[in-house]
Amino acid sequence: MSELIRSTGYTGYTAGSANAASAAGAATAAAASDAELLAGTVAAVEAAGSVLRERFGDVVRHRTREELMNALAANDEAALDVLRPRLNNLRPGAGWVEEELEGGALPAGEWWVVDPAEGNVNHLHGLPEWAVTATLVRENQPVLTAVHLPLTGETYTALAGGGAHVDGRPLRVSETTDLGLALVATSQARPDEAEAVTRRIGSSITAMxxxxxxxxxxxxxxxxxxxxxxxxIDAFWQFAGARADLLPGALLVVEAGGRISDAEGRPWTTDSESLLAAAPGVHSDAVATLSR
Incomplete structure (x- = not known):
């Protein structure tokens, strides 16, 4: 997938020409259309979240991996039964991705990248850290995203070139400039991740x-x-596969004024082996720490 650049606004037009005026008008129309799409996406993830909230509460311990996988799939399908028709109705011609992706570009056109129950294992264990996410990707660039947290009722949104918000309130990354005063975070490797990746995560945690x-x-x-x-949080990094399911959060960070790169400071793509999202004031120090 192509580079997620720091600025996601419209570019490439020369002021004063007829073509520029036409292009600017098209850009404005596209932005308005995407804003309407975002509103519909918010409605979809919130409806799916209501279904998962009703399924939340009782903690059931599963005796086998098969039982666990079946329970995870049941949650996914319950949410997808709500998400699929609503999102397909919003954009009938868009492709559909509902699995965690490895790297690589999507085919041309528009795609819905959806996680119907992100943090699904947490949900099954009665923990609050889970969400419903939907992101529209156009020509391999994320253009809008909605992340709904059913237990708090909050919905985080981002529109390329239009900023990031939670329930309509603007989001902004921290102004921290000292990594020694920073709260940072990472996630863990999947059960099937290579041992080398797991060990790299461990060494990066030690460094931080x-x-x-x-x-x-x-x-x-x-x-x-x-x-x-x-x-x-001032910075987040991940070595456990820089997959396209990171796109919702990456777009939120970019639109809130943050910096996205790989752990060595290079431009991030979903082919990258790592991701670093940070407030600008600590980004370079975080790169230095993770590069040791």
Whole structure:
């Protein structure tokens, strides 16, 4: 997937020409259309969240991996039964991705990248850290996203070039400039992740424990990323596969004024082996720590 650049606004037009005026008009119309799409996306994730909230509460311990996988799938399908028709109705021609992705570009056109129950294991264990997410990707660029937290009722949104918000209130990353005063976070490797990745995560946590104020480790990644966008966490990094399911949080951080790169400071793509999302004031120090 192509680079998620720092600025996601419209570019490439020369002021004063007829073509520029036409292009600017088209851009304005597209922005208005995307804003309407975002409103519909919010309604979809909130409706799906209501279904998952009704299924939340009792903690059931599963005796086998098969039982656990069946329970996870049941949650996914319950939410997807609400999400699919609503999102397909919003954009009938868009493709559909509802699995965690490895790297790589999507085919041309528009795609819904959806996680119907992000943090699904937390949901089954009676923990509050889970969400419903939907992101529209156009020509391999995320253009809008909605992340709904059913237990708090909050919905985080971002529109490319239009900022990031929670329930209509603007989000802004922190102004922290000292990594030694920063609260940072990471997630863990999946059960099937390579041992080398798991060990790299462990060494990066050790490095951050030496340099940062507080280090948090939990899943899912999107909840850390929306906290970066809201200024509550100063940096988040991940080595456990920089997959396209990171797009919702990445767009939120970019639109809230944060910086996105890989852990070595290079431009991030979903082919990257890592992701770093940080407030601008601590980004370079976080890169230095993670590169040791």
């Amino acid at each position: 424990l030496l340099d940062a104020l507080v280090v948090r480790t939990s899943v899912p990644a999107t909840l850390h990323l929306l906290n970066v966008a809201a200024g509550r």
